[in-house]
Amino acid sequence: MSETYTQAELEAYLDEALAVDRMAALENSLRGDGELLRRLAAINSQRDCGVHSIGEIWRRSRLTCPTREQLGSYLLQVLLEEHSDYVRFHTETIGCRYCQANLDDLRQATAGSELEPEVGTRRRRYFQSSAGHLKPAHQR
Numbered sequence: 001m002s003e004t005y006t007q008a009e010l011e012a013y014l015d016e017a018l019a020v021d022r023m024a025a026l027e028n029s030l031r032g033d034g035e036l037l038r039r040l041a042a043i044n045s046q047r048d049c050g051v052h053s054i055g056e057i058w059r060r061s062r063l064t065c066p067t068r069e070q071l072g073s074y075l076l077q078v079l080l081e082e083h084s085d086y087v088r089f090h091t092e093t094i095g096c097r098y099c100q101a102n103l104d105d106l107r108q109a110t111a112g113s114e115l116e117p118e119v120g121t122r123r124r125r126y127f128q129s130s131a132g133h134l135k136p137a138h139q140r
């Protein structure tokens with residue numbers, strides 16, 4: 001699963017000059033490979049020209065978007081750390097609007113009553129542990 005990519009391949013990826021199947025494989029690897037992600041981001045940040053930014057490529061093809069399930073787990077903070085890093089990178093650094101919209105949607109669902117049992121437990125625990133620190137509503 002953990003494939004290795006040369007610097008040249010990563011450069012080619014950013015230039016969209018990589019073979020389609022290799023590109024797809026790389027994007028697939030990016031989902032769970034924080035080190036690969038960092039290498040790619042480092043190359044990208046060293047480039048002066050923003051034309052070939054990762055963000056642009058990723059916004060155009062949503063191949064590397066986390067699944068809705070992963071986004072949900074991210075919100076609940078039950079995602080593996082490396083996956084969590086990826087989602088943060090993807091939505092905040094890359095600024096994928098598609099996933100941001102998805103996250104907003106999921107946040108609203110979580111705020112409503114459609115909570116999974118696990119979420120309810122986590123929220124209760126949060127409220128119990130922080131109840132003493134919360135100001136009464138009228139003071140906010």
Ligand SMILES: [Zn+2]
Nearest residue numbers: 065096098099
């Ligand atoms: Zn996305």
